[in-house]
Structure formats: structure tokens, C-alpha cells
Amino acid sequence: MTATHKALEQVDSNINDSLERLFAFLRIPSISTQAAHAQDCRAAADWLVKELHALGFEASSRETPGHPIVVGHRAGPQDAPHVLFYGHYDVQPVDPLNLWQTPPFEPCLMEGPDGAQEIRARGAADDKGQVMTFLEACRALIDANGALPVGVTMVIEGEEESGGTNLLPFLKANAGELKADVALICDTGMLDAKTPAITTMLRGMVGEEVIVTAADRDLHSGMFGNAARNPIQVLCDILSDLRDGATGRVTLSGFYDGVPELPDDVRRLWRDIGPSDEAGLGSVGLRWPAGEVGYTALEQTWCRPSCEINGISGGYEEPGFKTVLPAKASAKVSFRLVGTQEPETIRAAFREHVRLRLPKDCSVEFIAHGGSPASVVPSDMPQLEKALEALSEEWNTQAAVIGCGGSIPVVGEVKEALGLDTLLIGFGLDDDRIHSPNEKYSLTSFHKGTRSWVRVLTALAR
């Protein structure tokens, strides 16, 4: 039996223990964007350090101005390549809590609609479950063979979900320690439940919060309605103008500068391999692509830039009715970027869009929430073919090369700070409900994801 097969057997025979460890990790409510959970973020980092020590890694939790970053190292055989694995231990908030079928931080196994077992918890798929596929693969390799086939450095941060700005300076400050040949990130998905994928196109993101203020106090809408400027109305007018109703295009000045058209051959390939609009949108109860006219839903999310309102708030929002004319209203807006769209240029164009439409008697305040350009992995990257082969072997089907509508700013940061290209390999599924109530990670993703890393790490050693 080869060293690889010994490790794969080790994965299979220890799957219940692996799951127990993942559950322990999932029980820590490490919501990075909420100050009340700062200690939980620290606890998640400490938990990881303990696990890495148990695997013979040199590991520690490093302080930052925000949540700590976990770093661990374990050397590989002499002359073997060294990989840098990135993941995050923080999770999204859980609201609306009443829509969860099980408590978000009490992980459990449930049978899904297709009869498959699902790991249910906030963070199950994004990103604790995915991080643990890598960690458990390292464990199996070490347990089976006494060594890893490659050198491994792990960097697990705690501000991925909160637009943190501490990772890039940390990578830069520790570039020497974090030297490697390639970066590995496990925060993406498969093409479908049976087809593994490596993601080579990622959208960038700009997050903005906008707060419009009119009167110096909340008013009675009977006494002042009509005459006093209503900031909710102002905000609706401004946000409504963000998209052209007829074409679905974003109206910001210069928004499409640097947006490449999809090459015809890629477009054809995606129309072959990707889900139809009916299937893709159908999985969430929708049917018709809502954005830019002339693009499929897949194209719209994988390779077209977007603008979304992620939150809006103003006036009386409780049950019942209150005839208030509020003093302020606010919204959170994000832009997804492709090609060479420049985050700070887009941010400035948005602020200009708002200011140009701001009526008399109103003031506006902006809060920046992160910004990162799109990233594209070079198709001639030497490790790409090896990893695709390893994945194809584990899943017994040709692994796909895909795009992703989400943003993983760390890909650009790892390139900028450490000069590394990244292989984005992940085992999430479209219906994992990440960022939503009842987030899940398929037990198959966890099990075969762990087995996949055993194969990929072994392949990268060749």
C-alpha cells in the first residue's frame, strides 16, 4: 500500500474523530464583526493553536490591532516544496436567528432533502469545515507516514468576514517567515456535488455604508410631512438610480472601465458545464436573471461586476406603525469587481453619485468597509495541472476550472505581500447557505475534501 493510500485509509477510519473536532471548533461563536464576540474569536484562535501543536506544528496566536492571526509551521522532506495554507476562523453573524432550525452554534448532523448527511452550524462551510479538511488531511498523512510530503505553513485569520485590514500588513511584516512556493486556499466551492473544481477567477469587492441626515431630530410625519426632507425617500431615490432599469447596468460614472468581455470559447464552455438559469436560480426559489440584460446568471456572477444593497435601515422598523419622519436613514452597499476595476476608483465614483443627488438640507456620511480588486489565477501555473489531476482521481471525474462571484481579497494580498500565486480548492456547494440561516457543509464534502487534500499535497510533492 502506498503512503497516499495509507493516509486515505487513516482519513476513513478516523472520520468520526475528525467530525468531533470540527464540532468543537463550530461551537465557538467567533463572529468577528460584532464586538461582543471578540473573546470568542480569541478562543477560536487558541483552539487552533492547540490542535496544531498536537500535530507537531510550531504554532502560535499572533496579536494584531484586531483579532489574532494563527500561524503554524511544519517542515517537509528536504527539497520538497513548501505550501502556505490560508483559512479563516471567524464566521458571519447569525441574524435572523428565528429562521434557524437548529441553534447556529450547536453543530449537528441532519439529513438533507436529497438524503445526504449535512453538518449544520454557522461556519460549517464558511470556513471552519473547509479549514478542517486541510488540517485533518495533515493529521492523516502524519499519522499514517510519520511526515508530511511537503512543508506546510498555515495562516488562519479572524477578520475575513468583517472587512479587516490587519492581514496584509501582517503578511508583509512576516514575509520572511511565510516564504513558500504556492498558496492554498480552501474557501471556494465545487462545480456541483459530484464535480470538484479549482477557482481561477474571483470578483473583487468594495463595501460602503452611507448615512443620510436631514432634520436635526425625528419629526412627526403629520406635522412636517411634505415640507421636511425625508432621508428615507432621499436614500431610496439615490439607491434606485444605481442601476439602469432597462439594461440592468450599474450607472456609476466609469464603472465598466477595465471590465473585459468574456472570451467566446470560455462562454461556450461555461454554457456547457454550468447550471442553466432555471437550475441555478431555481435552487433558491427564483427563475429570471435580474441583473445585466444579455448575460446568463452564471456569467453575471462569475465575470460581470455588480452592485448590491446589503442592508437598509431608517425610521420605525418594529411591529405596528409609527408616523415618524426620521432624522436619518442608512444603507450598506457593495460592489463586486472584475478585470482591472480599481476598488478606490469605484468607491469614489459611488460617493460622487450620492453627493450629486443629495438634495438641499441633507448631509451624508460614508464608512468604508473593505476593498479588493478582482483576481485571476494564471492558467499556466505549474501546480494547477497536478492539483486538477489529484482532484479528478479522488472524485473519479474531470475536475473543472471555474469562476466565482465571491471575493477572496487574500488572493491579491498573498500575491502582493509574498509574491505567491494561489490554488483555490474548496468543497462547498451552492446550497450551503453560507451567510444565511441553516448554513451547512455536506458530510461528503468534509470527508472527500479531507481525502482530496491528502492527494493534492502528495501530488504537489512530485
Added chain:
Amino acid sequence: MTATHKALEQVDSNINDSLERLFAFLRIPSISTQAAHAQDCRAAADWLVKELHALGFEASSRETPGHPIVVGHRAGPQDAPHVLFYGHYDVQPVDPLNLWQTPPFEPCLMEGPDGAQEIRARGAADDKGQVMTFLEACRALIDANGALPVGVTMVIEGEEESGGTNLLPFLKANAGELKADVALICDTGMLDAKTPAITTMLRGMVGEEVIVTAADRDLHSGMFGNAARNPIQVLCDILSDLRDGATGRVTLSGFYDGVPELPDDVRRLWRDIGPSDEAGLGSVGLRWPAGEVGYTALEQTWCRPSCEINGISGGYEEPGFKTVLPAKASAKVSFRLVGTQEPETIRAAFREHVRLRLPKDCSVEFIAHGGSPASVVPSDMPQLEKALEALSEEWNTQAAVIGCGGSIPVVGEVKEALGLDTLLIGFGLDDDRIHSPNEKYSLTSFHKGTRSWVRVLTALAR
């Protein structure tokens, strides 16, 4: 000394006791729109019954499907007229709580910016302070003279702030018991701090809640942004279309049917007596009328119909950022009506406006929150002149006849159920911050308001 002067002296010498009683009333957090405060509403009703008993009224708290209605009677001299006084013991919610300088249900006296004493509490002006001016006037008349100059029935309800629907059926069911010659309501304001007023034009109101749903769950805006319909964007588009940007006019089909133009003489009078745009809007930190082009702020609020967004909610509203594409978004919208605008016609036009603009893949739900037509008090009402004289005497200046942008549906209901016209006499000021944090009632309003009712009740007996 006349009976009237004895009663006025009684008001003056007992002002501190009167204030103590008002404070006790204000301490009860009777927020009618919030189910958690149902017992507090009941406590406020019980408190009133006890006070009325102490004044020799036959009084009781009557059950309704919602909050109880307090009814009290005390006969006047034989052949004297009988008045029906209406008020409400319920108050508005107190959010945003952090903007209150003092706890909303711990009433206190504070010095205002002009050096005048202010009674600070939720409900101080709307409507507990105003109700207590009438009750304390009755007390002074009884204490001074052993009798009231007119027969008095008081109806104090608990659902004025929550669009309750129980008052009208109650009035109809008890029309015999509630027989009177004229209705008196103390829920309006003065022209300014020195000039008392009777309000003869009131806007009506239609309240609507609209909930737009797209996907069957909250989505990740990276994974689905652009392709999946965003209900916040849909709502903003629909609400933005409610007003014409150039003219400020409401765009609902048929909205201005039944809206009379203001007669030139009234317009001239209002431009003489009313505050300028700078003064009116300036009191809340604004300057430019925002609504219909061509009307002053006063005209826009007193005699023009309006549409206001009173609340909006959707997606992530907590601190930080979350790239959610929510399943639903909602808004609360109210229309203020004038002339013969018909509430249910306006409601239907609004729902049609929304449905016509609803894109594919979205559904919409509506919740009705009250509807009442505008009301106008006849200028030849026999009691109007007597009341104006009494007010002019107390305040030593000509009392004004004014309009009001707010809605007091009970005026129409009292007419419909009991056949009574209403004198709207109140002592609120524009800067009372009703429905807002730091609501107040001027101590002068409370004191001279009580004295005013002594004079008005005496005048109505003649």
C-alpha cells in the same frame, strides 16, 4: 369673585399637585403598539378611572378587543349643555432610546433653551399632558364651586397611536350613553407659544406596510449578486417612484382627485399669521420646503396631501458589514389626505402602484395600518365663537383658527357615530418633539391650558 375666577385661583394654587398627578400618569409606559406594554395600557386606564372617581364622576374601564376605553360622566346643572371630551392615554414607542437626555418614563422639569420650564417625558404633550389640562380644569371648577358649569362625559382611549379599530364600533354601540351637544378634543397645538388656536382643518391618513420577497432564503451577495433579484433594490425603485422628482407631486394614479385649492383669502391670512419657511423648518434644522413646488411649508402641511416613508428595513442593519442579499425587505408608508380624498381609494392606488412595478420573481404582501379621511370643522359652528373668546381672554391675544398637518381620525368617527361636531383646542407647541426623543410639554401650556378649559367650559354654559 365670580365662579370662574374662584376656579382659576384654584388652578393656580394647586398647580404643583396637578403636576404631581400628571407625573404619576406619565410614569406608566402605555405604548399601545407594542404587545409587551399591554398591561401598562391597562394600568393607565385604571389610573384614569381612579382619578375620575375622585372627581365624583361615574367612571369605568370598558373592555374592547384591544386596549380598554375609559368612560366617565358627571352631570351639569339642569338644562346646561353637555360636552363629550375625547383624549388618549396611549403613547408612541420611545426608540431610539439612546437619544433621550432623560429616561422617557421618568418625567421631570427641565429648563428649555428659552428659559421656559418643560415637562419632559414620552406622552408629555401627546396626549397625557393635554388630557390632564381638561381633567385638572374639572377638578378646579368642582373644588371651587362644587359643580361643573356643563355636563361632562370623558372618553379616553388607548389605541390612538397604533391605528386601533375599536373606537368607532365602541362609539356606535354606546351612542345613547355618549349623547352630547359638542365634542372637545385636546390633541392639537397653539399657533405659537403666545397665541392659542382652534384647529378647523385636519388631514386624514392612510397607513400601509409593504413587504417585498424575492428568493426563498437570504443569499450571499457574492455568489448571487447581479443574478438574483434584490428586494431592497426593488423596494427602493418602487418607493422612489412615489414622488415626481421635478414637481414633488405624489405619482399615485388619481391621488389629487378631491384635493381643493386653498382659497386666496385663506392663503393670504396664513401667509400673514403663520411662520415663514425659514422659521418653521428652521426650528428643526432645515430651511427648504421639500415637497410640492409652489407651496410654502405651512401650506404643504396644513392643506396639501402628502406621502411619507415612515420606516424601511432589510438585510444587515447591525454595525459592521455583511454581504447578504436578503430574501425580503419592507417599508411603512403613510399618506396624509385633504379635502375629499378617499382613504381606501388611495390605499388601492398605492397597492396598484407597487404591483405594477413589481419585477418577475418577486411577491408582495401588504398590511393596512389605519385609514381616515380629512376633516373640516364648520366655520358657523355655534360653540366656535364662544371658545375663541374664552381662549383670547385667557391668553390676552386674539385666538387663531388654523389647519393641522396631523390626522385625528376620531373627529370623523365622533361625527359618524354620534353626529357631533368637534372643537379642537390644544396647547401643544411645534417644538414639543411629539413622536420623537425628548418629548416635552411646556409648563405654561399645562398651567394656562388648564385655566383655558376653566374659561371654555364656563363659556359653553352660557
